[in-house]
Amino acid sequence: MRWKWIPAATVAAVLCMTSQSSAGNFNPEKLNMYQQIELSSTLQITQNGTVTAHSGNTEETVEPFEEPFMDGDKAHGFLGAASMLAAVMAGVTAPDNENPALVGQPIKKGFHHYAGLTAAALGGAAVISGLIQHMDDLEPSLLDPDTAHMILGVLATSAYAYAVSQGPKKYGMGSGSHAAAGIAGGAMMLGALYIEF
Numbered sequence: 001m002r003w004k005w006i007p008a009a010t011v012a013a014v015l016c017m018t019s020q021s022s023a024g025n026f027n028p029e030k031l032n033m034y035q036q037i038e039l040s041s042t043l044q045i046t047q048n049g050t051v052t053a054h055s056g057n058t059e060e061t062v063e064p065f066e067e068p069f070m071d072g073d074k075a076h077g078f079l080g081a082a083s084m085l086a087a088v089m090a091g092v093t094a095p096d097n098e099n100p101a102l103v104g105q106p107i108k109k110g111f112h113h114y115a116g117l118t119a120a121a122l123g124g125a126a127v128i129s130g131l132i133q134h135m136d137d138l139e140p141s142l143l144d145p146d147t148a149h150m151i152l153g154v155l156a157t158s159a160y161a162y163a164v165s166q167g168p169k170k171y172g173m174g175s176g177s178h179a180a181a182g183i184a185g186g187a188m189m190l191g192a193l194y195i196e197f
Contacts, residue, residue, distance in 0.1 A: 072133045079126035080153065080193055086119035087160060087186045094179070103172035116164045116182065123157030123189065145195050152192035159185030 093112045130153060137146040163182035168175050 072129060076126055076129040076133055077196070079122050079129060080189065080196075083119050083122035083126055083157070083160070084186065084189045084193060086115050086122055087182065087189060090115035090119055091182060091186060094175075103170075105171050107168060107171055113164070113167060116160065116167070119185075120157060120160035120164050123153070123160050123185075127153050127157050149192050149195045152188045152195065156185045156188035156192060159188060 090112055093110075093115060095107070095110065095112055127150075130150060134146060134150075138144070138150060139147055141147060142151070159181045163178050163185060166178040166181060168178060
């Protein structure tokens with residue numbers, strides 16, 4: 001029963017991270033990341049990367065920019081990669097549902113089921129965080145890499161969800177559309193990752 005809360009908690013955590021990184025408290029004008037240095041200034045770079053500007057009698061030290069450990073864009077990338085990894089794990093752990101000794105008996109939900117469910121949840125979280133972070137990057141052209149990345153990610157996540165919903169309930173039922181949807185979702189997610197990286 002505890003496994004059912006993992007996808008919901010993952011989606012909630014991603015929404016919190018992305019909303020915090022793009023919250024209304026953010027004001028880029030207050031950051032002043034690109035401080036103006038006069039052209040007549042001389043620059044001195046020290047061993048640790050600190051830049052010192054000398055202009056006449058004044059001296060100004062500018063600390064090097066350090067990327068944050070985690071931001072919404074990194075979370076989006078990690079979620080997409082984790083979704084692909086969970087889909088691969090689901091694919092390699094698929095049970096043999098054609099066992100003649102078990103025909104007609106219900107299939108117990110095991111690692112394969114929960115890995116597929118996790119792949120779908122992580123894919124959904126990646127799609128949501130990607131839309132939050134990159135909505136302005138989308139163009140109305142299918143040839144645009146950002147738009148193609150978004151479309152492939154949405155289709156992959158939809159295929160994951162369809163595969164989870166169409167999983168066989170009893171041994172001997174076959175897994176035609178279930179397996180095909182899972183494989184197609186994995187291929188589309190791989191394409192989405194390839195376009196971006």
